[in-house]
Amino acid sequence: MQSSGNSSGKCRVLLDAMGGDFAPLNEIKGAISAESDDKNLEVWLAGDKSKIISVMKENNLSFDISRIVDASQVVTMSDPPVQAYKEKQDSSLAVGLRFVKNGNADAFVSAGNTGAVMTFSVLIFRKIKGVDRPTIGTLMPCVGGYCTIFDAGASVDSKAHHLAEYAVLGSIYAEEMLNIKNPRVGVLSVGEEESKGNEVSKKAREMIKTLGLNFLGNVEGKDILKGNVDVTVCDGFTGNIVLKFAEGVNYLLKHLIKEYADESIFKKIKVGLFKSSLKAIFSKLNYENYGGVPLLGVDGITIIGHGSSSPLAIKNMVLKAAEAHRKELLQKLAGAIASRNIDHNEGNPE
Amino acid sequence: MQSSGNSSGKCRVLLDAMGGDFAPLNEIKGAISAESDDKNLEVWLAGDKSKIISVMKENNLSFDISRIVDASQVVTMSDPPVQAYKEKQDSSLAVGLRFVKNGNADAFVSAGNTGAVMTFSVLIFRKIKGVDRPTIGTLMPCVGGYCTIFDAGASVDSKAHHLAEYAVLGSIYAEEMLNIKNPRVGVLSVGEEESKGNEVSKKAREMIKTLGLNFLGNVEGKDILKGNVDVTVCDGFTGNIVLKFAEGVNYLLKHLIKEYADESIFKKIKVGLFKSSLKAIFSKLNYENYGGVPLLGVDGITIIGHGSSSPLAIKNMVLKAAEAHRKELLQKLAGAIASRNIDHNEGNPE
Numbered sequence: 001m002q003s004s005g006n007s008s009g010k011c012r013v014l015l016d017a018m019g020g021d022f023a024p025l026n027e028i029k030g031a032i033s034a035e036s037d038d039k040n041l042e043v044w045l046a047g048d049k050s051k052i053i054s055v056m057k058e059n060n061l062s063f064d065i066s067r068i069v070d071a072s073q074v075v076t077m078s079d080p081p082v083q084a085y086k087e088k089q090d091s092s093l094a095v096g097l098r099f100v101k102n103g104n105a106d107a108f109v110s111a112g113n114t115g116a117v118m119t120f121s122v123l124i125f126r127k128i129k130g131v132d133r134p135t136i137g138t139l140m141p142c143v144g145g146y147c148t149i150f151d152a153g154a155s156v157d158s159k160a161h162h163l164a165e166y167a168v169l170g171s172i173y174a175e176e177m178l179n180i181k182n183p184r185v186g187v188l189s190v191g192e193e194e195s196k197g198n199e200v201s202k203k204a205r206e207m208i209k210t211l212g213l214n215f216l217g218n219v220e221g222k223d224i225l226k227g228n229v230d231v232t233v234c235d236g237f238t239g240n241i242v243l244k245f246a247e248g249v250n251y252l253l254k255h256l257i258k259e260y261a262d263e264s265i266f267k268k269i270k271v272g273l274f275k276s277s278l279k280a281i282f283s284k285l286n287y288e289n290y291g292g293v294p295l296l297g298v299d300g301i302t303i304i305g306h307g308s309s310s311p312l313a314i315k316n317m318v319l320k321a322a323e324a325h326r327k328e329l330l331q332k333l334a335g336a337i338a339s340r341n342i343d344h345n346e347g348n349p350e
Numbered sequence: 351m352q353s354s355g356n357s358s359g360k361c362r363v364l365l366d367a368m369g370g371d372f373a374p375l376n377e378i379k380g381a382i383s384a385e386s387d388d389k390n391l392e393v394w395l396a397g398d399k400s401k402i403i404s405v406m407k408e409n410n411l412s413f414d415i416s417r418i419v420d421a422s423q424v425v426t427m428s429d430p431p432v433q434a435y436k437e438k439q440d441s442s443l444a445v446g447l448r449f450v451k452n453g454n455a456d457a458f459v460s461a462g463n464t465g466a467v468m469t470f471s472v473l474i475f476r477k478i479k480g481v482d483r484p485t486i487g488t489l490m491p492c493v494g495g496y497c498t499i500f501d502a503g504a505s506v507d508s509k510a511h512h513l514a515e516y517a518v519l520g521s522i523y524a525e526e527m528l529n530i531k532n533p534r535v536g537v538l539s540v541g542e543e544e545s546k547g548n549e550v551s552k553k554a555r556e557m558i559k560t561l562g563l564n565f566l567g568n569v570e571g572k573d574i575l576k577g578n579v580d581v582t583v584c585d586g587f588t589g590n591i592v593l594k595f596a597e598g599v600n601y602l603l604k605h606l607i608k609e610y611a612d613e614s615i616f617k618k619i620k621v622g623l624f625k626s627s628l629k630a631i632f633s634k635l636n637y638e639n640y641g642g643v644p645l646l647g648v649d650g651i652t653i654i655g656h657g658s659s660s661p662l663a664i665k666n667m668v669l670k671a672a673e674a675h676r677k678e679l680l681q682k683l684a685g686a687i688a689s690r691n692i693d694h695n696e697g698n699p700e
């Protein structure tokens with residue numbers, strides 16, 4: 001676990017300035033905006049120092065350049081993660097994570113290549129003791145608020161004991177970061193009955209039963225949106241498909257509204273009059289507004305954002321990372337894992 | 351394959367009158383309504399004859415009682431399918447399917463226990479030659495129209511060669527029943543790149559490549575709703591979760607609209623004025639309106655409906671079954687499978 005001591009007393013978040021599609025501009029803007037919102041926050045940028053300074057000048061932005069950690073390389077969205085790790089040790093991603101690992105900052109944030117952020121985080125931060133497979137969560141709007149899904153794509157071949165880990169990690173995350181008391185945990189399956197599910201989900205249910213969580217057993221796809229579960233656990237293949245399907249909902253809604261408006265001039269006017277209401281109603285479905293998802297199970301705080309993150313999204317990611325540090329999320333996750341005995345062999349002899 | 355000869359020259363659909371949650375009332379109403387829409391259609395009902403007649407009388411409904419095939423038992427929604435097959439050979443489900451199998455009707459429709467309808471259909475109709483695993487499809491609204499997902503829950507442990515079968519069967523279904531010329535087939539995965547996916551999806555992609563379909567390779571969850579694919583193939587665990595998640599979207603939208611309206615009297619009035627438009631815009635998302643999904647790969651036409659099917663949904667199911675018969679869907683599916691060599695051993699020695 002990283003040291004949290006620093007002389008300024010402020011929470012220090014290291015932001016990968018070269019990560020997102022609009023880097024470093026959105027990153028600089030997000031950093032400035034986060035510091036303006038939270039006076040006890042200090043943002044550090046990792047990236048090409050001369051590039052960052054020139055973008056600052058071009059856009060008339062003011063940021064303390066002594067808090068830019070120079071890095072000569074950039075991991076691109078199309079870089080294969082493991083290869084990038086071998087070849088790009090001076091990337092903003094690697095430099096930034098090591099900066100946190102060495103205790104110079106408290107948390108790490110990137111809107112870069114998700115697979116690479118995950119791989120680099122695991123290799124540099126290492127895993128929390130007792131965790132076999134770190135997990136990326138996603139936040140999902142639902143009736144009554146928001147819920148989470150773990151895993152949303154860190155692994156495509158999760159095993160039952162990984163789902164058990166997701167249940168513990170996700171439960172702590174929901175409690176600490178979403179302020180959900182005693183979060184309800186469910187295993188995503190094809191029916192509520194115990195007999196329903198595939199091999200992994202059925203075995204996971206048996207394992208999670210014993211972990212002392214607020215466990216509902218199986219939940220179905222519809223339970224996620226109906227607000228019937230706070231922490232949905234599933235393999236990362238299924239979770240990623242559900243997440244991306246959900247991202248498509250907003251797109252389809254916009255299309256259906258446009259299709260309706262195009263039917264007649266009268267309908268177009270009606271939609272025009274109701275436009276601001278539609279926007280307000282559906283704003284909750286815009287996944288790009290959420291500003292980052294956690295990578296849990298590594299021994300450091302990593303928040304990962306969408307490549308297309310806006311300055312607002314970047315700001316929210318930075319604030320979330322700071323919140324995670326202040327709430328000692330990492331220590332709580334480690335404690336929750338340490339106090340449980342999740343059998344990595346799933347009952348099979350070693 | 352069933353004989354399609356009959357003396358009246360009409361297309362004959364056998365409807366399980368005891369299947370749905372509102373059986374037999376909705377079934378009787380749906381049957382009457384289907385016959386009224388299509389004069390070349392003859393609906394037969396399987397079920398408890400005296401019960402059906404008494405419900406007809408109570409509701410002042412007129413249906414030719416010589417077309418009721420008596421069956422003393424009912425398969426309930428909670429009956430385990432295999433056990434029900436052993437113990438309920440005189441159920442409306444078994445009697446109805448045998449009636450079709452014996453050539454007395456051309457297609458079978460039920461809004462009953464989905465698992466039981468599938469199990470009974472496989473055991474009574476048997477499988478199309480060359481098919482290892484029949485599949486239930488689902489229809490999904492998307493930008494530009496509708497698309498399909500196979501499998502939507504017939505199997506929880508689909509293997510790669512099953513997905514290859516789904517691709518062939520689904521492609522024919524989309525072409526014949528949804529009038530999509532040269533339908534685009536995709537394997538549901540976590541990224542477009544060839545390297546993305548789990549073991550089953552990656553192997554399936556390699557197999558489907560060779561089948562001479564209009565094959566896109568991998569598609570992601572968002573591609574379904576964006577209208578980027580006509581036939582999405584995936585294991586039934588994933589497909590069922592996506593289907594049920596999609597069912598939850600409508601529920602969440604209603605909630606978001608209500609939440610907005612409850613914010614102020616002004617907003618409530620606005621929503622009230624726009625109510626009929628909202629209903630029109632989102633009607634496409636109401637999965638209960640679709641009226642049934644196909645079970646493909648069995649040697650007979652089976653259309654399965656939602657337990658809560660309305661008379662309109664029942665009517666649509668019956669009409670869809672008749673359409674499938676008239677379009678010789680079964681012969682086309684069998685031909686498409688026979689003309690391809692899908693390796694049930696997936697390259698492994700037997």
